[in-house]
Amino acid sequence: MANRLFLLIAVLLTMAPARAQHMALGVGAGTDGISVEMALPLGSHVQLRAGYGIATGLLGYTYKKGISVPVHPGDPSGQSVSAPLSVKLGMNEGRLLFNIHPGKSGFHFTAGAHFGSPRLLRGILKGLPADYNTAGINVDGYLVKATDGVLEADIYAPGFGPKTFSIRPYAGMGYGRAIGDGRVGFSVDLGAQYIGKMSFWARGESLTGRTRQVELPGELLENLVPAYSNISEKYLRKFVVWPTLTAHIFVKLF
Amino acid sequence: MKKILFHILFLAALLPLPFACDPVPDTDPHFAEPAFVSYAGSLSVENFKQSVSVQTKAPVSASSSIVSIELTESGMYVIGWLAEGESGVSYKTGTYTASGNEYKLAGYGTVLFDNSKTGIVSLTLKPDGGTAQVVMAKFDKPSGSNTVYRTWNVEKTRVTAKGWVTVSADFNGCNLKEIADFLRANSHKAPADVQNRSVETITLTGTERMILGYSDGSADLNEFSLNGNVLTYTFNDGLKSFTFETDRAVIEYENGKCLLSIEGRIRNSTTSGAVSFVLSPAMEK
Numbered sequence: 001m002a003n004r005l006f007l008l009i010a011v012l013l014t015m016a017p018a019r020a021q022h023m024a025l026g027v028g029a030g031t032d033g034i035s036v037e038m039a040l041p042l043g044s045h046v047q048l049r050a051g052y053g054i055a056t057g058l059l060g061y062t063y064k065k066g067i068s069v070p071v072h073p074g075d076p077s078g079q080s081v082s083a084p085l086s087v088k089l090g091m092n093e094g095r096l097l098f099n100i101h102p103g104k105s106g107f108h109f110t111a112g113a114h115f116g117s118p119r120l121l122r123g124i125l126k127g128l129p130a131d132y133n134t135a136g137i138n139v140d141g142y143l144v145k146a147t148d149g150v151l152e153a154d155i156y157a158p159g160f161g162p163k164t165f166s167i168r169p170y171a172g173m174g175y176g177r178a179i180g181d182g183r184v185g186f187s188v189d190l191g192a193q194y195i196g197k198m199s200f201w202a203r204g205e206s207l208t209g210r211t212r213q214v215e216l217p218g219e220l221l222e223n224l225v226p227a228y229s230n231i232s233e234k235y236l237r238k239f240v241v242w243p244t245l246t247a248h249i250f251v252k253l254f
Numbered sequence: 255m256k257k258i259l260f261h262i263l264f265l266a267a268l269l270p271l272p273f274a275c276d277p278v279p280d281t282d283p284h285f286a287e288p289a290f291v292s293y294a295g296s297l298s299v300e301n302f303k304q305s306v307s308v309q310t311k312a313p314v315s316a317s318s319s320i321v322s323i324e325l326t327e328s329g330m331y332v333i334g335w336l337a338e339g340e341s342g343v344s345y346k347t348g349t350y351t352a353s354g355n356e357y358k359l360a361g362y363g364t365v366l367f368d369n370s371k372t373g374i375v376s377l378t379l380k381p382d383g384g385t386a387q388v389v390m391a392k393f394d395k396p397s398g399s400n401t402v403y404r405t406w407n408v409e410k411t412r413v414t415a416k417g418w419v420t421v422s423a424d425f426n427g428c429n430l431k432e433i434a435d436f437l438r439a440n441s442h443k444a445p446a447d448v449q450n451r452s453v454e455t456i457t458l459t460g461t462e463r464m465i466l467g468y469s470d471g472s473a474d475l476n477e478f479s480l481n482g483n484v485l486t487y488t489f490n491d492g493l494k495s496f497t498f499e500t501d502r503a504v505i506e507y508e509n510g511k512c513l514l515s516i517e518g519r520i521r522n523s524t525t526s527g528a529v530s531f532v533l534s535p536a537m538e539k
Contacts, residue, residue, distance in 0.1 A: 074421035074440025131439065135423035138414055143422050205424075207412055207532050208509045210279065220420075 023253045024179045026051075030246030032114070032193070033058055033091050039178035039250055047099040047178050053091060053114070056122065060088030071129045073136065083127045090122035090154055097170060099178060099187075106176045106187075111169075113159075114193055118166035119201075120157040120242065126150050139214040142204025153202040153216065157195035157242070163215065168193040170244065178250045185250040192241040283401040283507040285535050288327040291399065293352040293369060296461040297323040297377060300390045320379065320389075323365060324475065325350060326459050327396070328405035328536060331359045332473050345473040347455075347465070367393060396460020400480065402505055405457040405467075406512055406533035414528040415442045428453040428531065442525045455536055456514065458485075485514075510534070 024039045026049075033055025041047050066082035093116030099108040128149045136145030145151070159168035172191015179185060200216040221228045288294075299320055321343050324332040331350045334343045348361040357365045363381035375393045380386040396403065413433055414422040423436055429452045434444035455467035464476040464487055478487040485503045500518030507513070512535075517528035 072439045072441075074415060074417060074419050074442070076419055078441070131423075131436070134425065135421050135436065135440070137420070138412075138422035143412065143424055145424070206279075206508075207410065207513055207530055208279070208511050210509070 022179050024185065024250040025253055026178060026185075026187075026248045026250035028053075028187075028246050028248035030189075030244060031059075031242070032244050032246060033089060035095070035246070035248075037095070037178070037248065037250075041179050042098075045101050047101070047108075049097040049099060049112070049178055050095065052094050054093075055089035055091040056119075058089050060086055062086040066127075067125070069125075069128060069132075072131050081127075081129060083125050086124045086126070088122050088124070090117075090119040092117040092119060093166065093168075095170070099174070101177070106180075108174055108177075110172045110174060110189055110191060113170055114168045115161065115166060118156040118158040118161065118164060119154045120195060120198065121155040123153045123155070124150060125153075137216070137220060139204055139216065139220075142206055142212060142214045144202045144204045144214065144216070151202070153200055154213070155198050155236075156201050156215075157198045159194050159196045161196075163199070164213070166195075168195055168242070170194075172244065176248075178248070179252055183252050185252070187248045187250065189244070189246045189248075191244050193244055195240060195242045198236045198239070279508045280510070281507055283512070284510065285401055285404070288329070288404045288535075290325070290329045290350075290352060291327045291396075291460075293357070294325050294327040294396055294403075294460060295369065295372075296394045296459070296463060297325070297365075297367070297375075298392045298394075299323075299377070300374070300392060322475075323359075323391075324459065324461070324463055324465065325352075325357060326405060326457050326465070327403050328457065330405050330455075330457055330465070330467075331357070331362070332457075332463075332465050332475060333359070333362060334475060343475075345465075345475050346471065347467050347473045367391065369393065394461050397462070398460060400460070401507075402458050402480070402485075402512065403460045405455050405465075405536040406514075406531075407455055407536040408453050408531055409511070409534050410532040412528075412530045412532075413437070415440060416526040417441055437525075442527075456531065456533060 022041055026037045026039060028035045028037065033053045035051050035053030037049045037051030039047055039049045063085045066084040068080045069083050070076045071079045071081055093114045095112065095114045097110050097112030099110050101108045126149065128146045128151055132146040132151060133149065134145065136143050156163065157168070158166040161167035170191055170193045172189050174187055174189030176187030177185050178187055200221060201213045202216055203211055204214040205211050299322060319336045320333060321336050322334040329349050329351070330347060332345050332347050334345050336343055348359055350357050350359045355366055355369055359365060363379070363384065366378040366380070367375045372393055372395050374390055376388055377391040378386055378388050408428045411425045411428040411433065412422055413425065413436070414420065415437055421440055425432055429450070430448045431450040434448040437444040452469040453466050454469050457465040457467065458478065462478055462480070464478045466474045476487055478485050483505045485505055486501055487503060488501065500516065503514055503516045505512065505514055512533040513530055514533060515528060515530040518526065
């Protein structure tokens with residue numbers, strides 16, 4: 001699915017620039033990470049931006065007090081220890097955006113989509129007891145467990161895409177032109193991505209050592225994490241858009 | 255020129271998109287035929303209690319009676335013997351080489367019989383340092399061939415225990431004490447008298463014997479029948495408290511490994527669970 005979509009987009013994009021007379025290369029930063037974009041005008045009112053952004057490991061919060069985990073994963077009522085939890089951005093995706101300039105000023109509306117990895121956030125639990133290096137939860141034959149006391153899990157938010165490939169529509173507005181009259185252009189954008197229903201995923205290992213990302217079922221998380229139901233009701237089900245504030249600088253190539 | 259540059263740059267901007275695909279596991283068993291298929295079989299000594307007393311240095315004591323000898327496809331032997339005053343049969347494993355009708359059992363000695371036919375045969379037992387004796391024995395040849403009929407090394411064991419929280423754990427090899435300790439620590443019952451030893455090999459023979467070989471050199475001999483990829487087994491050994499109420503195991507192959515999985519309620523316990531062994535061929539040519 002992901003490969004077919006990529007090929008479709010690639011074919012469309014190779015057709016689009018054929019008529020363009022200008023092109024710019026830009027870099028940006030924002031709540032969707034750092035990015036590299038190519039921009040070209042499609043007529044006098046529309047500018048196409050295509051690029052790639054990554055936020056993996058950027059911006060995060062560590063809850064040093066940690067969350068309480070049982071010393072033995074199969075004995076939730078037994079002795080517990082505190083394990084520090086870090087949550088960081090996890091996006092890693094392509095984007096295809098259209099800046100629509102209604103007038104001659106830099107004000108524009110933007111519509112398009114981010115697509116690629118469905119990972120939105122990455123959670124890292126450190127200092128887990130030794131049992132967690134051996135034991136974990138079995139999801140469809142894939143064992144999710146810690147490595148050297150560290151367990152990583154991702155929050156996936158695929159938007160309109162399938163579970164393992166995100167298509168997140170974006171809508172917003174901004175000021176500035178990717179390709180303006182001068183050699184250098186600036187642009188600031190504020191908008192939102194529709195991220196859809198969030199779910200927890202982690203890397204699991206099969207009996208023969210194959211690894212893949214597996215979805216952690218909600219009922220399983222409810223048993224493991226007492227506060228999961230509350231978190232799910234309060235945040236995961238209601239938080240369906242990702243606010244996106246970005247700033248870009250573009251250099252016209254020709 | 256500009257157009258070409260446009261195309262290249264736009265494609266380059268999209269190149270980092272993920273292309274990850276899960277490789278399809280290879281489920282075909284590609285294993286070399288074991289070296290001793292033509293020599294394999296089971297010997298059951300007739301009337302052993304009355305007629306057989308074998309003198310040997312090891313592994314069977316002078317006052318022991320040999321009950322059976324398993325000769326596996328992979329070149330492993332298992333001698334079953336009954337010690338004087340004991341009711342249970344003990345087993346010892348080792349490797350053998352064969353030439354014609356003569357088998358040299360490392361750590362025991364030589365056995366000689368006509369291996370060209372099945373049924374009652376005259377079996378000459380010549381233990382190292384002992385006196386040769388001739389007894390009558392029943393020789394059964396493998397009823398057929400199957401990839402699974404060989405000796406397998408236990409590489410990894412995955413144990414799943416179902417409870418309030420269902421937990422699975424991977425163990426290198428299969429150390430029974432390590433597994434029992436894990437089960438107890440995670441609120442599950444485990445036999446108190448589990449020895450600190452590992453199941454190193456699982457041997458399945460064409461005469462439908464399942465042999466568990468332990469790290470201390472001992473073994474347990476069980477029987478099974480095979481229907482497709484479902485193995486129905488019986489345990490006649492001290493592992494009973496660790497077995498499942500179901501007597502069925504499923505055999506699968508993946509990426510050059512054999513997966514032997516048992517699922518069900520653990521015998522004498524309220525705990526349900528599963529055990530899967532990851533096996534690799536042992537003693538290949």
